[in-house]
Amino acid sequence: MAQSTKTAIKAVPLRHPLRWAAALYLVLVAAAFIVDASHRSAYDWKSFNKYIFDARVFKAAGVTLSLTVIAMFFAILLGIALAVMRRSPNPVFRNVSWIFIWIFRGTPVYVQLVFWGLLSTIYHSFFIGIPDIHFGHVYLGLHFAISQTASLYWLAIIGLSLNEAAYMAEIVRAGLLSVDNGQEEAAKSLGMSWWTTMRFIVIPQAMRIIIPPTGNEIVSMLKTTSLVTAVPLVTDLYARTRNISDEIYNPIPLLMVACAWYLFFTTILMFAQYFIEKRFARGHSPMIGVQS
Amino acid sequence: MVSAHEIHKSFGSNEVLKGITLEVKRGEVMCLIGPSGSGKSTFLRCINHLEKIDAGRLSVDGVIIGYREQHGKLYELKPSEAAKQRSGIGMVFQKFNLFPHMTALDNVISGMVRVQKIDKDTATKEGKALLERVGLADKADHYPAHLSGGQQQRVAIARSLAMKPKLMLFDEPTSALDPELVGEVLDVMKGLAQSGMTMVVVTHEMGFAREVADSLVFMDNGVVVEAGDPTDVLGNPQHERTKGFLSKVI
Numbered sequence: 370m371a372q373s374t375k376t377a378i379k380a381v382p383l384r385h386p387l388r389w390a391a392a393l394y395l396v397l398v399a400a401a402f403i404v405d406a407s408h409r410s411a412y413d414w415k416s417f418n419k420y421i422f423d424a425r426v427f428k429a430a431g432v433t434l435s436l437t438v439i440a441m442f443f444a445i446l447l448g449i450a451l452a453v454m455r456r457s458p459n460p461v462f463r464n465v466s467w468i469f470i471w472i473f474r475g476t477p478v479y480v481q482l483v484f485w486g487l488l489s490t491i492y493h494s495f496f497i498g499i500p501d502i503h504f505g506h507v508y509l510g511l512h513f514a515i516s517q518t519a520s521l522y523w524l525a526i527i528g529l530s531l532n533e534a535a536y537m538a539e540i541v542r543a544g545l546l547s548v549d550n551g552q553e554e555a556a557k558s559l560g561m562s563w564w565t566t567m568r569f570i571v572i573p574q575a576m577r578i579i580i581p582p583t584g585n586e587i588v589s590m591l592k593t594t595s596l597v598t599a600v601p602l603v604t605d606l607y608a609r610t611r612n613i614s615d616e617i618y619n620p621i622p623l624l625m626v627a628c629a630w631y632l633f634f635t636t637i638l639m640f641a642q643y644f645i646e647k648r649f650a651r652g653h654s655p656m657i658g659v660q661s
Numbered sequence: 662m663v664s665a666h667e668i669h670k671s672f673g674s675n676e677v678l679k680g681i682t683l684e685v686k687r688g689e690v691m692c693l694i695g696p697s698g699s700g701k702s703t704f705l706r707c708i709n710h711l712e713k714i715d716a717g718r719l720s721v722d723g724v725i726i727g728y729r730e731q732h733g734k735l736y737e738l739k740p741s742e743a744a745k746q747r748s749g750i751g752m753v754f755q756k757f758n759l760f761p762h763m764t765a766l767d768n769v770i771s772g773m774v775r776v777q778k779i780d781k782d783t784a785t786k787e788g789k790a791l792l793e794r795v796g797l798a799d800k801a802d803h804y805p806a807h808l809s810g811g812q813q814q815r816v817a818i819a820r821s822l823a824m825k826p827k828l829m830l831f832d833e834p835t836s837a838l839d840p841e842l843v844g845e846v847l848d849v850m851k852g853l854a855q856s857g858m859t860m861v862v863v864t865h866e867m868g869f870a871r872e873v874a875d876s877l878v879f880m881d882n883g884v885v886v887e888a889g890d891p892t893d894v895l896g897n898p899q900h901e902r903t904k905g906f907l908s909k910v911i
Binding site for chain 2: 458549551569
């Protein structure tokens with residue numbers, strides 16, 4: 370009987386001298402930049418250290434984070450609703466969704482935020498119900514007054530989330546389209562209703578496609594919150610740091626403070642995204658040796 | 662069980678079904694054969710209203726599919742009513758269409774839990790019994806991607822059976838399988854036929870048709886060309902088109 374012999378390959382690995390040279394060069398450049406920056410007076414590191422954990426900055430960072438989380442929360446819900454509506458067999462839903470996306474994706478978010486800030490100037494009250502039917506002075510519906518001091522914080526959230534919802538709707542729509550048509554047919558043939566099919570069959574599968582671009586949108590939203598000054602809301606990270614820099618007549622250290630905080634949040638978000646992606650990859654990870 | 666009378670169906674200007682009339686009795690196994698594009702799959706999909714018919718009359722167990730008849734007038738069913746009709750008719754697809762984000766067991770009980778609203782414990786117990794029936798008791802926790810084609814199709818059959826259908830439709834259930842996996846699926850279907858299930862099977866498996874089917878229908882170009890006892894149709898076809906088709910596939 371022949372004995373099989375295994376001879377491991379011993380070879381000199383391919384060398385990459387240019388990669389090493391390039392890496393070394395870049396490290397040197399970076400080191401030079403850092404050493405220089407640490408001495409450069411314009412950066413004013415003393416102020417940076419003083420304000421990075423300043424109570425006002427800390428609070429402003431909280432405002433930025435809460436704007437991001439709350440606006441994104443509503444944007445995702447509304448985005449899913451809009452995307453599902455666009456696929457609905459009901460033409461009323463389809464058209465409402467299309468028009469919403471057309472308007473909110475078609476105009477700049479900065480301009481929209483300015484409009485929301487002017488809401489109380491344009492409308493003094495709003496009314497839910499049937500406007501022309503009334504019995505004497507009793508109308509069929511609910512009346513809300515918009516006070517002149519309507520919370521700028523919530524106007525900012527409305528502005529950010531409605532704009533973002535239009536983008537989320539397109540992301541969710543792409544996810545829904547990625548699910549094979551046979552899935553819907555199989556669900557149908559089991560007697561599932563359209564909504565049950567969406568909720569338990571189509572949307573969970575679409576999530577795998579939806580999550581990576583949504584993570585991107587959250588990071589993008591974190592930075593878009595710096596535009597709320599258009600409303601004008603001035604309690605967020607960017608507006609607050611600008612405000613403080615007026616006190617010390619040097620904008621640079623406070624810009625660095627703002628950047629450090631933004632970067633800190635996006636780093637956390639990137640880790641969170643990694644774990645969520647893993648969760649929704651169920652049934653897709655390769656498992657070697659089970660195929661039989 | 663299935664009663665079809667002069668069924669017509671077009672996709673745009675392309676008439677796929679040109680007047681199909683046939684009858685499937687309770688407990689009968691009917692095989693539909695014919696070249697691709699002959700309309701057999703479309704006809705099958707009409708039976709559980711995945712496709713709407715344009716003309717004719719189609720009923721399952723005495724109930725018109727997709728419509729309600731009142732005072733001699735037909736009314737389109739609400740989606741919820743149509744869904745209820747479908748839940749009594751099992752369908753097995755060529756490409757299995759298992760839900761990839763659910764384990765085999767969750768696939769099987771999905772209809773019980775989401776449609777029939779059976780509590781999860783009872784459904785799980787029944788689901789496990791069904792997986793055992795198709796020989797996959799040990800694969801309950803596997804995701805579809807980790808099962809072979811034959812195993813996936815058997816899970817799909819179990820998933821349909823979970824709804825306790827009165828009629829099972831099979832749309833080329835073995836066409837997407839590797840040749841060595843066809844047998845295990847046909848065995849499950851054979852067992853189902855022996856248990857008295859009414860089945861309509863679109864297939865290219867002539868051996869299965871000969872052995873298991875009570876009746877065989879040869880379709881071509883949207884019409885029924887020949888129908889009858891499988892041994893007769895396969896052994897002694899009367900029409901030229903049947904002869905031509907069979908000479909190529911057997």
